[in-house]
Every structure is written in structure tokens, then in C-alpha cells.
Amino acid sequence: MRHIDGHVNERSDCVPGFPSERLERYLHRALTLPIRDTLIGALAHIERPGVASDLGCGPGKEVAELLRRGWRVEAVDAYEHMVQAARAAAIQVVGEQETSARLCCVHTPIARWAAPAHSLDLVHAGFSLPFVAAQDFAHVWKNIVAALKPGAIFAGQLFGHNDSFLSQSPAGSMNAHTHAQVMEVLVNFQVISMAEEERDGVVGIPGNEQAKHWHVFHIIARRAT
Numbered sequence: 001m002r003h004i005d006g007h008v009n010e011r012s013d014c015v016p017g018f019p020s021e022r023l024e025r026y027l028h029r030a031l032t033l034p035i036r037d038t039l040i041g042a043l044a045h046i047e048r049p050g051v052a053s054d055l056g057c058g059p060g061k062e063v064a065e066l067l068r069r070g071w072r073v074e075a076v077d078a079y080e081h082m083v084q085a086a087r088a089a090a091i092q093v094v095g096e097q098e099t100s101a102r103l104c105c106v107h108t109p110i111a112r113w114a115a116p117a118h119s120l121d122l123v124h125a126g127f128s129l130p131f132v133a134a135q136d137f138a139h140v141w142k143n144i145v146a147a148l149k150p151g152a153i154f155a156g157q158l159f160g161h162n163d164s165f166l167s168q169s170p171a172g173s174m175n176a177h178t179h180a181q182v183m184e185v186l187v188n189f190q191v192i193s194m195a196e197e198e199r200d201g202v203v204g205i206p207g208n209e210q211a212k213h214w215h216v217f218h219i220i221a222r223r224a225t
């Protein structure tokens, strides 16, 4: 890992579960999306700004929102242009000086991410953890739990087995859970909210859209003290 002006870089712009075509389709719609409800919901349960990690930060809307609210933020993504976009979004919202002081960009796959024990008040992982290879999920989750302070919050999504991305991805490149497995993952958490959503939708550029079946668990949970 190299540190360049607060930017940690581990070259790895290849995510088997989230190839660049999938990223491009997401990005086409990303600008029209509001800040993730799971993040906004989580923030309502936190008294004061602290230290957050945004795993799979994408173009950085949530990163910028956290900085705007006074947080220190680590923005993590496997695509270098995403951590750069997150940095640009941050500068637009809080300016260069605050961005340099409070944002650390980390270019790495989530499977190689870890943070010091009990160092984080919040982990946000918006539609990113499902793209961790199945064999890596357990240790990624262990790292998330270890990094959260007792009483800190996890906010993000996991996928269910019926999500159509799973059958369209190389075997083992993603992970999925049943409702019961999600509850097992959250065994050391107080669940603030957990909603299972299944619906048909689309991804992609209008005029060239692809059908997409979503099977998503939206989670806000507090690590036990």
C-alpha cells in the first residue's frame, strides 16, 4: 500500500463481482439517486459526528454528506476513479482544506480492507458488500465488526439469493444471504431496522436498459456494547 497525500493506493481496478460494465451502468443512474436512506436513517441514531468508513464509496455522495455533517471519513473503493470522484465530491461540498483534513481515500478491494479495532463510529456500505467474493465475506464482516466501537453503527445492504446479479456473475464472485443468515450475521448487533425488498426493476442507460430483479436486505444495526 502506498500513501500519497492522504490517498492510500493498492492497485486493483478489477472486481469479479462488480466489473467495469456493471459500474458504468450504476454510474449512469447514480447522479439521479438521493443520498442513501440507510445512511440518513443511521445518522438519526448517532448523537455527534465521529469517524466513519464508507466501503465501496462509489462517486462519493454519502462521503460528501458525512463530511458536510462534520465527520472524518475513510472512502474505500476498488476502482481508483471512484475514490478520485469521492474526493472531488467532497471538495465540492466542504472545500479543499476540510477535505484534506478529514478525508482519507483508500483504493483497495474491501476484502483487503481493515481498520484498527474499535476505531469507527460508523461503517456505511451502500450496495457494495454483495460484490465481495463469497469466500471472503466472513472475514470482511469480522473486520467490520472488529473496527466498530461498541455501540457504533453499521448501515448498508446485503443481497438475497434471488437477486438476478448472482446468476449473471462468475460463480463465487458475489455473496448472498437468506433472512435467517442475515440475522446470524447481525448476532452481535441490536437491529435498528432490517427490511427485505424483492422487486423487478432495470439497470442501465435509458433506451438500452436491462431487466434486473432486486433482492436486497437494507440494514441499520448497532454493535452491542
Ligand SMILES: C[S@@+](CC[C@H](N)C(=O)[O-])C[C@H]1O[C@@H](n2cnc3c(N)ncnc32)[C@H](O)[C@@H]1O
Pocket (backbone or CB within 6 Å): 015, 018, 023, 026, 030, 036, 055, 056, 057, 058, 059, 076, 077, 078, 079, 082, 108, 109, 110, 111, 125, 126, 127, 128, 129, 131, 132, 133
Ligand atoms: C453499486 S455501487 C454503490 C456506491 C455507493 N456506495 C452507493 O451506495 O451508491 C458499488 C460500489 O462499490 C464498489 N465495490 C464493489 N465491490 C467492491 C469490492 N469488492 N471492493 C471494493 N469496492 C467494491 C464499486 O466499485 C462501486 O463503486
